[in-house]
Structures are given as structure tokens and as C-alpha cells.
Amino acid sequence: MATKKGLGSVKRFETRYGATTKQRMFNVESQYRGKRLECPFCGKKNVKRVFSGVWNCSKCETKFTGRAYNPSISSKRTEVEL
Ligand SMILES: [Zn+2]
Numbered sequence: 088m089a090t091k092k093g094l095g096s097v098k099r100f101e102t103r104y105g106a107t108t109k110q111r112m113f114n115v116e117s118q119y120r121g122k123r124l125e126c127p128f129c130g131k132k133n134v135k136r137v138f139s140g141v142w143n144c145s146k147c148e149t150k151f152t153g154r155a156y157n158p159s160i161s162s163k164r165t166e167v168e169l
Contacts, residue, residue, distance in 0.1 A: 096120045115156050127151075127160050134158045 097113040124134040126144040133146040142158040143150045153160050 119156060119158075124158050127153075127158065 094109060094113050096116050097109045100109060119136050123132045124142075125132050126134045126146060126149070128149050128151070129144065129147040131144070131146040134142050134144045136156075136158075137143050137150065139155045140152050141150065142153050151158075151160065
């Protein structure tokens with residue numbers, strides 16, 4: 088099994104899909120995979136990706152929508168008081 092060094096999480100695709108595609112995917116995935124990102128609500132580094140566009144902060148127990156590969160919420164959004 089030939090594996091490329093430095094492609095981390097993308098190694099799971101082994102020889103499939105081509106080097107350029109995998110390099111692009113690695114650039115995206117390395118920003119969130121295996122990391123805890125900053126929560127836009129409580130500011131703690133505890134945000135994990137649930138699936139595309141959905142993020143969960145285990146500290147303040149908030150599940151929110153962000154961007155597909157990035158938990159930042161739109162600047163246009165206004166918080167709704169319930
Ligand atoms: Zn939070």
C-alpha cells in the first residue's frame with residue numbers, strides 16, 4: 088500500500104481519486120479534522136463538525152449551522168431572542 092507522507096486524513100483514500108484532488112481535500116480537511124475550533128457563542132475552543140454545515144459546541148451545548156467546512160456564522164445573521 089503506497090501512502091503519501093503529509094496528507095494526514097486523506098490517506099484513507101489510498102491510491103484513489105488522484106493527487107491534486109486529494110491535496111485540495113487535505114487543505115480543507117486539515118483546518119477542522121481532529122481539531123477543536125472556537126465557538127462563536129461562548130468563545131471556548133470546543134466546536135466539532137457534526138456533518139456538512141452543522142457544528143456542535145460541547146461546552147455551551149449549542150448546535151448551530153455554519154459554513155460547510157468552517158464554523159464561522161454569517162455576519163448578516165442577527166441573533167434571535169426567544
Ligand atoms: Zn460554545
